[in-house]
Amino acid sequence: DAKTTQPPSMDCAEGRAANLPCNHSTISGNEYVYWYRQIHSQGPQYIIHGLKNNETNEMASLIITEDRKSSTLILPHATLRDTAVYYCIVRVATGTYKYIFGTGTRLKVLA
Amino acid sequence: DAGVIQSPRHEVTEMGQEVTLRCKPISGHNSLFWYRQTMMRGLELLIYFNNNVPIDDSGMPEDRFSAKMPNASFSTLKIQPSEPRDSAVYFCASSFIEGGNEQFFGPGTRLTVL
Numbered sequence: 523d524a525k526t527t528q529p530p531s532m533d534c535a536e537g538r539a540a541n542l543p544c545n546h547s548t549i550s551g552n553e554y555v556y557w558y559r560q561i562h563s564q565g566p567q568y569i570i571h572g573l574k575n576n577e578t579n580e581m582a583s584l585i586i587t588e589d590r591k592s593s594t595l596i597l598p599h600a601t602l603r604d605t606a607v608y609y610c611i612v613r614v615a616t617g618t619y620k621y622i623f624g625t626g627t628r629l630k631v632l633a
Numbered sequence: 634d635a636g637v638i639q640s641p642r643h644e645v646t647e648m649g650q651e652v653t654l655r656c657k658p659i660s661g662h663n664s665l666f667w668y669r670q671t672m673m674r675g676l677e678l679l680i681y682f683n684n685n686v687p688i689d690d691s692g693m694p695e696d697r698f699s700a701k702m703p704n705a706s707f708s709t710l711k712i713q714p715s716e717p718r719d720s721a722v723y724f725c726a727s728s729f730i731e732g733g734n735e736q737f738f739g740p741g742t743r744l745t746v747l
Contacts, residue, residue: 556735558736560676563722563741563743564738564740564741565637565724565726565738565739565740565741566676566724566726566736566738567738568735568736568737571735609676620678620681620689621666621678621736622678623675623676623677623678624675625675
């Protein structure tokens, strides 16, 4: 079973920040938080990952709480092309390479 | 880079037929994953390989499914005999173990078994 909990759906106005939460209360010390998204029926796309520090790349920012039991993916200026299902996954970075995908959050960006 | 290549993109077959799905990972990647996605069960990992060696096939649903990776640039997922409940989108993904382990997914093969 997935070790994460996400809201099933969210809406966001175009141009505004989209904040997608994820709970991972049973995360272990050596497990990273990964975010992927799946646009329509395409293959999932890697967005970002982190261990305990906040991370930022050209796509998004990842904010991880100090106790690491939850995190938030931030799309700073959402566009219609960001409409997708967003998956939050926790896993170790070495050894076992399995991802267990949950049901994700279906983000709809509204014009 | 062409990314992960999967073929065919669409496959329609009749129950009982053999189906072979193909995947070419990104050059230089040394892990390869096969996933299945359905509306009911979501995205499920079937099997993965590290350095062409199968590591975990616990997600393979039954003996009708088999996967091989004869070399670093090619893998197959075979279903024999196929059944209507095998209808799904099958994704292949690859990654570089020593990197950040982010996986790069192919476009998928949509399989319909009549």
